Amino acid sequence: xxxxxxxxxxxxxxxxxxxxxxxxxxxxxxxxxxxxxxxxxxxxxxxxxxxxxxxxxxxxxxxxxxxxxxxxxxxxxxxxxxxxxxxxxxxxxxxxxxxxxxxxxxxxxxxxxxxxxxxxxxxxxxxxxxxxxxxxxxxxxxxxxxxxxxxxxxxxxxxxxxxxxxxxxxxxxxxxxxxxxxxxxxxxxxxxxxxxxxxxxxxxxxxxxxxxxxxxxxxxxxxxxxxxxxxxxxxxxxxxxxxxxxxxxxxxxxxxxxxxxxxxxxxxxxxxxxxxxxxxxxxxxxxxxxxxxxxxxxxxxxxxxxxxxxxx
Amino acid sequence: xxxxxxxxxxxxxxxxxxxxxxxxxxxxxxxxxxxxxxxxxxxxxxxxxxxxxxxxxxxxxxxxxxxxxxxxxxxxxxxxxxxxxxxxxxxxxxxxxxxxxxxxxxxxxxxxxxxxxxxxxxxxxxxxxxxxxxxxxxxxxxxxxxxxxxxxxxxxxxxxxxxxxxxxxxxxxxxxxxxxxxxxxxxxxxxxxxxxxxxxxxxxxxxxxxxxxxxxxxxxxxxxxxxxxxxxxxxxxxxxxxxxxxxxxxxxxxxxxxxxxxxxxxxxxxxxxxxxxxxxxxxxxxxxxxxxxxxxxxxxxxxxxxxxxxxxxxxxxxxx
Numbered sequence: 228x229x230x231x232x233x234x235x236x237x238x239x240x241x242x243x244x245x246x247x248x249x250x251x252x253x254x255x256x257x258x259x260x261x262x263x264x265x266x267x268x269x270x271x272x273x274x275x276x277x278x279x280x281x282x283x284x285x286x287x288x289x290x291x292x293x294x295x296x297x298x299x300x301x302x303x304x305x306x307x308x309x310x311x312x313x314x315x316x317x318x319x320x321x322x323x324x325x326x327x328x329x330x331x332x333x334x335x336x337x338x339x340x341x342x343x344x345x346x347x348x349x350x351x352x353x354x355x356x357x358x359x360x361x362x363x364x365x366x367x368x369x370x371x372x373x374x375x376x377x378x379x380x381x382x383x384x385x386x387x388x389x390x391x392x393x394x395x396x397x398x399x400x401x402x403x404x405x406x407x408x409x410x411x412x413x414x415x416x417x418x419x420x421x422x423x424x425x426x427x428x429x430x431x432x433x434x435x436x437x438x439x440x441x442x443x444x445x446x447x448x449x450x451x452x453x454x455x456x457x458x459x460x461x462x463x464x465x466x467x468x469x470x471x472x473x474x475x476x477x478x479x480x481x482x483x484x485x486x487x488x489x490x491x492x493x494x495x496x497x498x499x500x501x502x503x504x505x506x507x508x509x510x511x512x513x514x515x516x517x518x519x520x521x522x523x524x525x526x527x528x529x530x531x532x533x534x535x536x537x538x539x
Numbered sequence: 540x541x542x543x544x545x546x547x548x549x550x551x552x553x554x555x556x557x558x559x560x561x562x563x564x565x566x567x568x569x570x571x572x573x574x575x576x577x578x579x580x581x582x583x584x585x586x587x588x589x590x591x592x593x594x595x596x597x598x599x600x601x602x603x604x605x606x607x608x609x610x611x612x613x614x615x616x617x618x619x620x621x622x623x624x625x626x627x628x629x630x631x632x633x634x635x636x637x638x639x640x641x642x643x644x645x646x647x648x649x650x651x652x653x654x655x656x657x658x659x660x661x662x663x664x665x666x667x668x669x670x671x672x673x674x675x676x677x678x679x680x681x682x683x684x685x686x687x688x689x690x691x692x693x694x695x696x697x698x699x700x701x702x703x704x705x706x707x708x709x710x711x712x713x714x715x716x717x718x719x720x721x722x723x724x725x726x727x728x729x730x731x732x733x734x735x736x737x738x739x740x741x742x743x744x745x746x747x748x749x750x751x752x753x754x755x756x757x758x759x760x761x762x763x764x765x766x767x768x769x770x771x772x773x774x775x776x777x778x779x780x781x782x783x784x785x786x787x788x789x790x791x792x793x794x795x796x797x798x799x800x801x802x803x804x805x806x807x808x809x810x811x812x813x814x815x816x817x818x819x820x821x822x823x824x825x826x827x828x829x830x831x832x833x834x835x836x837x838x839x840x841x842x843x844x845x846x847x848x849x850x851x852x853x854x855x856x857x858x859x
Contacts, residue, residue: 239664250746250749251746253745253748253834254746254748254749257748257751257752258638258642258748260630260634261634261635261638262638262639262641262642263634263635264631264632264633264635265634265635265639265651265655267631267635268635268655268658268722269651269654269714270653271656271658272654272657272714273656274669274673274826274843275661275665275666275669278669278672278673279665279668279669283728295673315631317856323549324549324550324552324553325550327545327546327547327548327549327550328546328549328550328551328552328553329550330546330550330560331543331546331550332550332604332787333545333832334543334546335543335546335547339601340547341553343554344551344553346743346842346845347553347557347558348553348554348840349557349845350557350841351553351554351557351840352841353769353772353773353776353778353837353840353841353844354560354834354837355774355775355776355778355804355836356559356776356778357776357802357804357807357808357830357832357833358560358564358776358780358830358837359560359575361561361564361807361826361827361830362560362564362830364811365563365567365823365827366563367562381802386556386560389552389553389556389732390553392622393550393553398777401645407614409728417542418541418542418543419542422542443660445664447660447661447662447663447664447665448663449662449663449664449778449779450663450779450808452779453808453811454808472844476662476664476779477800479664479665479667479668480546480664480667480668480779480782480783483668483671483672483783484671485675493596494668495668497662498665499663501662501665502661502662502665504656505660505661505662506660507682509657511654516555517649
């Protein structure tokens with residue numbers, strides 16, 4: 228505080244009439260810039276959403292939902308199914324290590340290993356998704372010989388989702404009041420009973436919110452899947468390896484550059500599905516967090532919202 | 540076995556994933572690192588050579604004749620597009636954060652913030668679609684010809700204006716993608732600062748904006764730095780949006796801000812298909828080296844940002 232006081236003091240010392248006008252002018256200028264910055268961001272958001280919804284609405288039809296892709300036309304049923312399988316598969320793989328790491332960090336994270344694990348998780352969030360994809364390509368697709376497949380794609384998505392699940396769950400478990408743990412330990416409960424029987428159920432809304440957000444991220448990913456899941460025009464036949472699967476984000480990327488109106492329609496329809504799904508999950512997660520905010524969070528303490536953000 | 544060791548063991552997969560990525564990329568890329576040497580980073584000659592010729596042996600590695608891998612243009616393209624994005628995103632992000640934290644009535648604050656932060660939830664490929672289908676025709680058809688005509692006296696704005704794919708377009712789309720990271724983090728830090736800081740400044744006669752500028756902003760300086768570095772990390776590794784708007788240049792450096800470029804992340808996606816055609820495997824390994832370089836850069840950048848932000852957290856926690 229000592230470092231910042233002189234600024235305000237200097238402003239006060241120069242408060243004569245001419246300077247007063249200048250100060251007011253600078254004030255308007257400053258607020259004007261900040262307001263403009265906000266309007267730019269809000270305007271861009273509206274612009275993107277308008278494009279996705281208008282062009283998407285023109286492109287969807289019953290065929291898109293009920294047919295598989297044929298060349299540059301047909302529908303997106305295969306891609307919808309593939310996106311569902313890849314995202315849900317990836318999240319299911321990511322939940323056990325993510326939640327275990329969260330329990331460890333929140334409940335027993337006093338040793339030397341905990342800060343290292345937390346740091347690695349935070350840095351993993353920042354690793355570009357294409358690097359994760361390439362890693363899975365060289366290890367799973369070529370070295371293990373799985374080819375483009377559901378398993379390789381789901382593992383790539385799991386690596387991307389796991390640090391989110393870990394950090395959001397850790398935050399939720401941390402917010403369980405200390406007295407709950409003390410009461411349970413006082414009654415003779417073991418570590419596992421306290422963590423799994425007391426803390427995890429109480430923190431469940433927060434943990435589920437984190438999982439939902441990770442699902443939204445998984446649904447929106449493209450780069451890690453291009454060389455792990457591949458693309459297929461057909462429905463999944465039940466093989467985890469050696470069978471490529473289609474997914475919606477690929478349709479956006481690949482079909483918009485085709486010179487055919489039918490391909491463009493598929494791209495816009497896929498963009499509409501993906502964007503709507505991601506927005507709905509984000510709004511639901513936000514509502515869930517607001518619901519809890521009343522009694523869990525200190526007023527004005529909003530750091531956990533950072534975890535909302537999609538990093539890629 | 541104690542429960543805490545079980546969760547620690549299962550949870551350590553999160554950390555092992557990161558270490559495995561670095562280790563396996565190193566192992567896989569090692570022949571390429573050995574073959575390419577330092578020329579990899581300082582030359583502009585990515586070429587798969589003659590694909591129909593017999594492989595030859597050079598530097599102890601089997602390669603196709605004429606095969607070369609120099610990615611200077613990728614490094615420059617990545618750094619320039621990221622620099623443009625960060626230069627645009629920081630003032631706008633901080634400005635919007637100030638506006639959201641102090642300039643709007645508390646009733647709307649949280650929903651307006653949420654609306655802006657949703658920009659971060661929109662998938663990268665949807666940004667790419669928007670850039671490809673809407674922004675590029677707009678910039679290439681209207682904005683760039685205008686800037687060439689009126690700002691052409693500045694060397695980097697001089698023509699030819701190109702078609703809209705290029706450095707500035709990539710930088711603008713990237714800026715929009717990283718801005719919400721900065722806005723959200725800085726806004727949260729501003730809101731969680733003790734009220735007495737601002738009240739003290741206002742009591743000394745500062746206007747509300749002066750209080751913001753002279754007292755509140757300096758108190759979150761470290762958060763601004765940290766979130767800027769995090770945003771830089773994201774811009775460096777952004778793939779799909781850049782792939783769709785950058786023009787995917789090969790082997791030349793930008794001469795003005797309209798020149799097509801490519802970045803390391805986008806290059807991996809655009810080149811892997813053709814790299815797989817190389818029977819000696821050296822092209823795929825060289826792409827692994829690109830991924831490795833990108834991975835190491837992003838680990839360094841993110842590591843620095845996290846350390847800064849942890850430090851700020853501890854200071855804030857101590858003050859409260």
